[in-house]
Amino acid sequence: MERPASVVKELLENSLDAGATDLRVEAEAGGRRLIRIADDGCGMLRDDALLAFERHATSKLRDVKDLLSIATLGFRGEALPSIASVSRLLLETRSPEETTGTRIEIAGGRMLRCEEAALGGGTAITVRDLFYNVPARRKFLRTEQTELAHIASLVTHYSLAHPAKTFLLASGATQLLNVTPVATLKERVYQVFGSQLLDELVEIGVREKTLAGPAAPEAASGPGEADEPANRTFRLSGFFSRPQVQKANRNSVFVFVNGRLIRDRLMLHALSSAYYNLIPHSSYPFALLFLECDAEEVDVNVHPSKTEVRFRHGPFVHDFVRDTIRERLIESRPAPTFTPGVRPFSAGAQPAARLPYSEFSQALANEEPAGRGDGAAEESRADAVPVPEPAPADGVESAPEFSLRPPAAPAPRLDFTGTPLEVAPGPPPSGKLRRHLDAHGEFPADALPPPEMSLSVLSELRPLGQIHESFIVAAGRDGLWIVDQHVAHERVLFEQVMKQRAAGRVEMQCLLMPLIVQLTPEQQIDYARIADELHASGFETEPFGQRTVAVKSAPAAIGAANVERILFEILETVEGEPAGTSLEDLRRAICASIACRAAIKINTRLDAGKMEWLLRALAATDCPMSCPHGRPIAMHYSTREILKAFHRI
Ligand code: ADP
Ligand code: MG
Numbered sequence: 001m002e003r004p005a006s007v008v009k010e011l012l013e014n015s016l017d018a019g020a021t022d023l024r025v026e027a028e029a030g031g032r033r034l035i036r037i038a039d040d041g042c043g044m045l046r047d048d049a050l051l052a053f054e055r056h057a058t059s060k061l062r063d064v065k066d067l068l069s070i071a072t073l074g075f076r077g078e079a080l081p082s083i084a085s086v087s088r089l090l091l092e093t094r095s096p097e098e099t100t101g102t103r104i105e106i107a108g109g110r111m112l113r114c115e116e117a118a119l120g121g122g123t124a125i126t127v128r129d130l131f132y133n134v135p136a137r138r139k140f141l142r143t144e145q146t147e148l149a150h151i152a153s154l155v156t157h158y159s160l161a162h163p164a165k166t167f168l169l170a171s172g173a174t175q176l177l178n179v180t181p182v183a184t185l186k187e188r189v190y191q192v193f194g195s196q197l198l199d200e201l202v203e204i205g206v207r208e209k210t211l212a213g214p215a216a217p218e219a220a221s222g223p224g225e226a227d228e229p230a231n232r233t234f235r236l237s238g239f240f241s242r243p244q245v246q247k248a249n250r251n252s253v254f255v256f257v258n259g260r261l262i263r264d265r266l267m268l269h270a271l272s273s274a275y276y277n278l279i280p281h282s283s284y285p286f287a288l289l290f291l292e293c294d295a296e297e298v299d300v301n302v303h304p305s306k307t308e309v310r311f312r313h314g315p316f317v318h319d320f321v322r323d324t325i326r327e328r329l330i331e332s333r334p335a336p337t338f339t340p341g342v343r344p345f346s347a348g349a350q351p352a353a354r355l356p357y358s359e360f361s362q363a364l365a366n367e368e369p370a371g372r373g374d375g376a377a378e379e380s381r382a383d384a385v386p387v388p389e390p391a392p393a394d395g396v397e398s399a400p401e402f403s404l405r406p407p408a409a410p411a412p413r414l415d416f417t418g419t420p421l422e423v424a425p426g427p428p429p430s431g432k433l434r435r436h437l438d439a440h441g442e443f444p445a446d447a448l449p450p451p452e453m454s455l456s457v458l459s460e461l462r463p464l465g466q467i468h469e470s471f472i473v474a475a476g477r478d479g480l481w482i483v484d485q486h487v488a489h490e491r492v493l494f495e496q497v498m499k500q501r502a503a504g505r506v507e508m509q510c511l512l513m514p515l516i517v518q519l520t521p522e523q524q525i526d527y528a529r530i531a532d533e534l535h536a537s538g539f540e541t542e543p544f545g546q547r548t549v550a551v552k553s554a555p556a557a558i559g560a561a562n563v564e565r566i567l568f569e570i571l572e573t574v575e576g577e578p579a580g581t582s583l584e585d586l587r588r589a590i591c592a593s594i595a596c597r598a599a600i601k602i603n604t605r606l607d608a609g610k611m612e613w614l615l616r617a618l619a620a621t622d623c624p625m626s627c628p629h630g631r632p633i634a635m636h637y638s639t640r641e642i643l644k645a646f647h648r649i
Pocket of ligand 1: 010014015018039041042043044052073074075076077078079080081123
């Protein structure tokens with residue numbers, strides 16, 4: 001039992017396993033002194049309640065076979081005994097089958113009291129003085145605020161996994177989370193985070209994919225199992241953020257596999273790959289992913305705190321998750337709006353949603369599985385796709401300040417909310433004055449385009465001009481657009497070059513004179529490694545003496561003057577990359593370099609025809625929302641926002 005949040009996790013999971021629909025958590029003083037979880041689940045019979053504190057005495061699994069397909073969140077029968085051994089614990093429970101309930105008190109693992117009590121249905125467990133008898137462990141508790149933040153993050157995320165249930169989290173007199181049952185995940189996301197975050201998310205819907213091919217050999221090998229093949233359909237649902245939401249660490253990524261909150265590198269990697277070339281390398285999205293599959297497809301018994309899983313068909317799951325998210329991202333072609341995408345959560349968000357997620361998720365990630373070196377854990381990596389080490393997350397050690405105040409909203413990147421011509425901005429006038437002002441003309445309500453705009457409207461835009469000879473300003477049916485000309489062109493070229501490369505038809509130009517490029521010893525090694533791919537991408541090179549190469553031709557898109565720079569840039573990108581870097585990643589990196597160098601620069605005057613061409617070409621790309629390095633391309637100021645700013649609606 002690592003820390004208060006782990007206690008809450010175990011107790012919450014027990015309540016969920018018991019079928020509770022109403023879960024109330026109280027965590028006082030950072031959970032150090034008191035954690036109480038009350039549920040309306042099935043409760044326990046007196047004898048079972050006693051048994052629950054015997055290690056491994058209870059089991060939700062009926063036979064050994066069940067171990068291969070664990071459907072409950074808990075299964076080891078360890079949590080209650082270990083919590084009871086390091087705290088003062090009070091259990092109050094009543095099963096509907098009994099008229100009186102049971103109250104059991106344990107301190108440091110010793111039973112102090114077991115008596116009948118008049119209790120309502122369900123179970124309440126109160127844990128006090130965690131680690132009071134293990135001073136060495138107590139010292140390692142973080143600050144109370146930090147511990148509370150972990151707990152809040154945890155309860156929040158279980159609440160997201162169960163929209164139909166009530167969750168209440170209180171700390172003293174403060175309610176950190178209070179959500180009542182709703183029908184959909186979307187409503188729950190709204191309850192927890194408010195409307196602003198919801199606006200920045202794309203809903204996956206339910207996407208599924210069935211693993212084709214013969215049943216895995218293990219599945220068919222057991223006697224009597226051959227005739228009951230597992231259902232190998234994987235289902236993915238949830239939400240992920242549009243590319244303009246860019247987080248500095250992975251802490252806003254939440255993954256549930258069959259209802260279990262986990263940190264899984266395979267899933268994290270799949271998510272990052274989906275955003276490849278859409279957000280910067282060092283950024284992470286917000287994501288709430290629910291993967292459902294047959295229990296046999298996932299081994300949950302590989303980590304002591306059950307936070308990691310091992311997929312039987314890891315590569316399949318990885319590609320399914322990556323491709324689904326990527327497809328949805330491309331389908332939704334989301335346009336960033338001027339509402340600053342950097343504000344983490346809107347005013348409507350619950351206090352718990354504003355807590356730093358970092359600490360808890362970090363804690364999960366840092367909990368080293370005891371058996372990391374053992375065969376099972378190793379194997380789980382081996383059968384997965386190569387997954388790079390997770391990047392160090394921000395603020396791992398610095399404990400976040402827990403504050404109930406919403407964080408100050410950072411300044412919007414482009415602020416149109418100020419209305420410079422208005423002398424005294426105030427609330428919109430009402431009554432007679434309003435009618436008078438309305439003589440300015442009612443805006444026909446049906447002229448308003450639907451609020452959900454996609455970037456496909458780019459092709460209909462009318463360019464009005466440039467700002468700083470760098471940004472195209474354009475008017476459309478749905479408002480005003482500003483497009484970064486360099487990154488827009490970069491996206492167009494990138495997709496064009498990628499397509500040519502995929503078809504093996506890269507346009508090349510012969511250089512008048514071969515370009516002689518001098519390499520360092522490291523570059524020489526990198527060069528040798530990627531020479532074939534370079535060639536296929538349009539760089540015809542050949543070794544020319546010691547650490548020197550001669551470039552004879554280059555991709556047609558780039559000017560001869562840029563060839564050397566691009567070559568070095570590509571070598572820099574692959575420098576130090578593990579030898580196993582996928583060919584696909586290398587190809588993308590090369591195409592991104594070519595596109596970046598060849599694209600129209602900022603500070604370049606464009607005539608109307610060029611601007612129009614660029615907007616049309618951008619609209620025709622697969623991902624018009626961000627450049628291959630992940631920067632946003634177009635900003636949208638909707639008619640609705642313009643009308644709001646002028647008090648017309
Ligand atoms: P596990 O969840 O691995 O079975 P735990 O130590 O977490 O083991 O819990 C022991 C047993 O206590 C559970 O198997 C369950 O039968 C019972 N139990 C614990 N919490 C509850 C609860 N809130 N409602 C009903 N039964 C519970
Ligand atoms: Mg349990």
